[in-house]
Amino acid sequence: MKTTNYMDSLIQSVKKFTESKDSPPLAHVHNFGCQLNFSDGEKIKGILMKLGYGFTETYDNADIIIFNTCAVRESAEEKAFGVIGSVKRYKEKKPDLIIGLCGCMAVQEHVVERVKKSFPFIDIVFGTSAIDELPKLLLDVFNGKKHVFDTSEYNKPLSEQMEVVRDSSFKASVPIMYGCNNFCTYCIVPYVRGRERSRNHEAIIAEIKGLVSDGYKEIMLLGQNVNSYGNDLANGISFSELLRRLNEIDGEFVIRFMSSHPKDASFELIDTIIQCEKVAKHLHLPVQSGSNEILKAMNRKYTIEKYLEIVDYARQQVPDFSFTTDVIVGFPNETEEQFNETLEILKRVKYDNIYSFIYSKRSGTRAALFEDNVNYEEKSRRMQTLLALQREISIEGYKRFIGRTMTVLVDDECKNAEGWIHGKSNEFIIVEFKGPKELVGQFVKVKIIGSKNWAVIGEIID
Ligand code: SF4
Missing domain, CATH: 3.30.750.210 (Transcription Regulator spoIIAA)
Structure with a gap:
């Protein structure tokens, strides 16, 4: 077990290198993927800050670039390699630029092999559980070691001592x-x-x-x-x-x-x-499919009947309790009938919003070995049908908020409407209304006066 003293002495050793620069060295952390990955990215920034780095939004003045990658889809992997390939020219111009790859891709053997073979300019590769090892990995690089990899162990807990630079x-x-x-x-x-x-x-x-x-x-x-x-x-x-x-x-x-x-x-x-x-007052409860056969093939370990028990229990107490969900369309061999069962679930639960994806094969998973007799055109058609239905459900569902007062945490200015701002209500509904940008980051009370298919519209009342 490593001690804090060990970490402190590592940090001091790395700082000797960063402090030898004329001005604080700059870091760029590029996150891909889900919120957990972005959260890991904030921890990486926390470590870099402790090591003496400042931050930059661009590649060209960075002294270290870290790609915090996502492995959920194969297309995400290709996209990440495309972006990583594009920074090679910065390394050619500035040989002491450090390039790191971490996140979910970094613990996959085929990725590590590909990095070794085709991306030799990457200096550091580390997995999701090795974030707190970054000072040690950097020290190895500063001491002249080439290609520093820590991708082996991915089940250890992360240190609770890490600082976080929040976005x-x-x-x-x-x-x-x-x-x-x-x-x-x-x-x-x-x-x-x-x-x-x-x-x-x-x-x-x-x-x-x-x-x-x-x-x-x-x-x-x-x-x-x-x-x-x-x-x-x-x-x-x-x-x-x-x-x-x-x-x-x-x-x-x-x-x-x-x-x-x-x-x-x-x-x-x-x-x-x-x-x-x-x-x-909102629950995101990923249903994925309305068919028990498909849920079984997905190994989801619940039935639609069990799922609906939760929905019904909530709605007995709060009749318009807000649910959102995830749906996968076109899982291998999904029949028209099974897809229709998914449409039925949308109608039954009346989700306020859904996040839907066409199934895409992911090497290394069990489903990647399943035969699939549904072609991509058919999957796309089903997706359009699903989206059209959900649009109708959202438009109808959002009308229930008209006349109510919602507490909204203001997120940002509206991009295409000057003088308008938007935020999220307690129920995770997007609310748009006129107001000054100084309200960003504050709670306001908003009376809802209208709705559209992705948001409701209101007026500030205090
Ligand atoms: S619950 Fe299922 S979909 Fe979610 S992360 Fe685990 S394996 Fe993946």
């Missing part, structure tokens, strides 16, 4: 667990992020107390399956209990979380959402 001043992502035990047949995550490791709840609560006292207004709890939080800890608390304890923290803030696996979602979770005033 937003009012919204904070807080991972509460790492990895996944579920092995959905289409998904690479368990192979690249390892098994579930929950963080100690006291460390999470302390971090969030600090964020709230620093003025953060939205806390997003992250995990591949937050509903199984704590199951791997000897003296752990459940996810619902964690939400209840976070709800007791003083301050004006909203707690969101993602993602929930339906097999572990419980009535207790719904009760907690409804009873805790700081927990957003």
Whole structure:
């Protein structure tokens, strides 16, 4: 077990190199993929800051460029290699530029082989569990070692001592667990992020107390399956209990979380959402398909009937409880009938929004070995049908908010409407209204006066 003293002495050693520069060296961290990856990117920035680096948005004045990659889709991998290839010319102009590759791609053997063979200008490769090793890896590079790789071990917990450079001043992502035990047949995550490791709840609560006292207004709890939080800890608390304890923290803030696996979602979770005033009144519950046969082929471990029990329980108490979901269209051998069952679920649950994807084969997963008799044109047609139906459902569903007052955390100015700003309501609905940009990062009360298919429109009332 490494000690903090060991880390401190490493940091001091690296600083000798960074401080020998005329001005602080600059780092550029390029994140791909999901919110967990962006959260890892904030930790990488925290380490680099501690090592004496400043930050730059561009490649040309960077002294270190880190590509924090995503492996969920094969196309994402190709895209990342395309971007990484484009920085070779910067290295040719500035030979002491350090280029690093990390994230989910970095723990895949074929990626490591490809880097060695075709991307020799990459200096450092490290996996998702080796982020806290970055000072050591950099020290090796400064000491003249070529091609420093740390991709072996991906099941160890990350250090709790790491500083974080946050990209937003009012919204904070807080991972509460790492990895996944579920092995959905289409998904690479368990192979690249390892098994579930929950963080100690006291460390999470302390971090969030600090964020709230620093003025953060939205806390997003992250995990591949937050509903199984704590199951791997000897003296752990459940996810619902964690939400209840976070709800007791003083301050004006909203707690969101993602993602929930339906097999572990419980009535207790719904009760907690409804009873805790700081927990957003919204549940993102990825259904993926409306067909029990397809769910079985996906290894999702729940049936549509079980899924609907959760939805119905929430709606018995709050009739318009807000649900959103993920849907995969065109899973291998999905029949027209099975696809129609997915359409039926959309009509039954009346989601406020869906995130839908055409199934794409991911090498290394079990589903990649399945034969597939549905061609891409058919999958695209199904996708268009699904999107058209959801558009109708969203338009109709958003009308229920007209006349109500919503509490909205303001995100940003509207791009195409001068004088307008937008934010998210407690129910995770986009709300647009006229207002000054100075309100960004604050809660405002908005009376809803209209709706469209992706947002509602309102007027500030205080
Ligand atoms: S729950 Fe399934 S889809 Fe989600 S990360 Fe785990 S294996 Fe992937």
